[in-house]
Amino acid sequence: VLTRKPTNLAVATNPAHEITILESDIPEPGPEQCLVHVRATGICGSDVHFWKHGCIGDSIITKDCGLGHESAGIVIKTGSNVKKLKIGDRVAIEAGIPCSKPTCDYCRTGRYNGCPDIIFYSSPPVDGTLRRYHAHSEAWLHRIPDNVSYEEGALLEPLSVALAGIERSGLRLGDPLVICGAGPIGIVTLLAAHAAGAAPIVITDLDEGRLKVAKSLVPRVRTVQISTDKSAQNIAEEIKSALGQEAKLVMECTGVESSIHSAIYATRFGGTVFIIGVGSKSMHQYPFMHASFREIDIRFQFRYMETYAKAITLVSEGLIDLKPLVTHRFSLEQAQEAFEAASTPAAKAIKVQLLDD
Numbered sequence: 001v002l003t004r005k006p007t008n009l010a011v012a013t014n015p016a017h018e019i020t021i022l023e024s025d026i027p028e029p030g031p032e033q034c035l036v037h038v039r040a041t042g043i044c045g046s047d048v049h050f051w052k053h054g055c056i057g058d059s060i061i062t063k064d065c066g067l068g069h070e071s072a073g074i075v076i077k078t079g080s081n082v083k084k085l086k087i088g089d090r091v092a093i094e095a096g097i098p099c100s101k102p103t104c105d106y107c108r109t110g111r112y113n114g115c116p117d118i119i120f121y122s123s124p125p126v127d128g129t130l131r132r133y134h135a136h137s138e139a140w141l142h143r144i145p146d147n148v149s150y151e152e153g154a155l156l157e158p159l160s161v162a163l164a165g166i167e168r169s170g171l172r173l174g175d176p177l178v179i180c181g182a183g184p185i186g187i188v189t190l191l192a193a194h195a196a197g198a199a200p201i202v203i204t205d206l207d208e209g210r211l212k213v214a215k216s217l218v219p220r221v222r223t224v225q226i227s228t229d230k231s232a233q234n235i236a237e238e239i240k241s242a243l244g245q246e247a248k249l250v251m252e253c254t255g256v257e258s259s260i261h262s263a264i265y266a267t268r269f270g271g272t273v274f275i276i277g278v279g280s281k282s283m284h285q286y287p288f289m290h291a292s293f294r295e296i297d298i299r300f301q302f303r304y305m306e307t308y309a310k311a312i313t314l315v316s317e318g319l320i321d322l323k324p325l326v327t328h329r330f331s332l333e334q335a336q337e338a339f340e341a342a343s344t345p346a347a348k349a350i351k352v353q354l355l356d357d
């Protein structure tokens with residue numbers, strides 16, 4: 001084994017809402033698996049949520065549980081049946097492994113993100129990929145070319161969410177688009193929609209700093225800063241005036257109920273509100289009559305499927321530049337600081353990553 005560091009560290013949380021660094025054995029890859037030295041992992045809002053709140057829906061932290069699912073690294077050992085990958089290959093890790101059985105309707109019909117038996121790393125009780133050494137099925141490792149860094153490789157995970165949403169939304173060249181929320185998901189959605197030729201594009205956020213980041217990445221984007229003391233209809237008027245028309249498509253990347261209301265009011269007859277954001281409330285109320293009388297499609301995205309190959313091509317061919325998204329870098333040993341930076345608005349982080357070499 002080409003391990004340069006003797007200890008396997010994993011960053012975890014527990015029912016006491018602590019960030020802990022656990023030492024464990026270096027796993028032995030199964031016959032179909034590769035052992036990966038994870039070199040970069042991004043912190044996602046869900047990792048912070050598991051730490052602070054101990055659960056997301058029915059997924060509950062009842063014991064130590066490793067975090068992280070946005071990872072890339074290098075193959076350092078291969079199982080006996082591994083066919084395509086070899087030691088030294090640099091890979092992005094796709095963190096959800098569906099059952100892939102022919103008896104599974106979702107896997108068989110190409111909707112594998114709906115597989116009821118999917119194993120998603122960092123969804124308790126399954127540990128995450130925010131660790132030094134991780135054994136992963138070869139089929140769900142995606143080789144990245146030399147011109148894609150480990151940091152970018154880890155960002156292919158949030159980019160996958162945006163690509164899956166854009167694919168299903170039916171976005172076309174020249175479609176007037178609104179993106180609600182300029183967090184990491186809103187920003188990767190902006191980068192992807194810009195590359196896909198949406199025009200014009202408006203992005204919203206409460207935070208002026210995040211809108212400035214969006215504008216610095218895509219200068220042609222029009223920004224609308226949201227103040228929550230205004231009504232959803234008034235906010236929609238501001239969005240439409242910035243767009244110069246009603247939206248054909250709104251990609252909603254906050255999951256916040258009031259933002260979805262403005263999204264619905266800003267959409268044209270027959271348009272679509274495509275909701276990627278999840279937020280934290282399990283029940284929402286929507287302007288039913290308005291959406292009904294205007295034939296507005298309200299649709300949702302759950303993770304992604306079949307996105308990694310495209311994501312790698314878009315980054316390596318230069319259509320999408322993910323590099324500026326990483327604003328904060330820490331070592332595994334600095335996990336506590338990393339999670340503080342990811343959860344403290346004053347840190348002004350877009351994406352915090354933990355790196356290992």
Ligand code: NAD
Nearest residue numbers: 181183184185205206254255259276277278279301302303
């Ligand atoms: P984030 O919290 O960093 O970003 C959300 C942004 O929305 C913030 O910048 C916030 O200021 C802004 N915001 C909040 N209320 C707003 C409002 N009323 N109007 C406009 N902007 C508002 O989160 P993120 O990592 O960018 O993720 C965004 C959402 O996507 C989250 O809800 C997350 O759970 C969800 N998500 C969904 C999937 C999926 O599979 N569907 C995958 C990953 C993330």
Ligand code: ZN
Nearest residue numbers: 099104107115
């Ligand atoms: Zn399945």
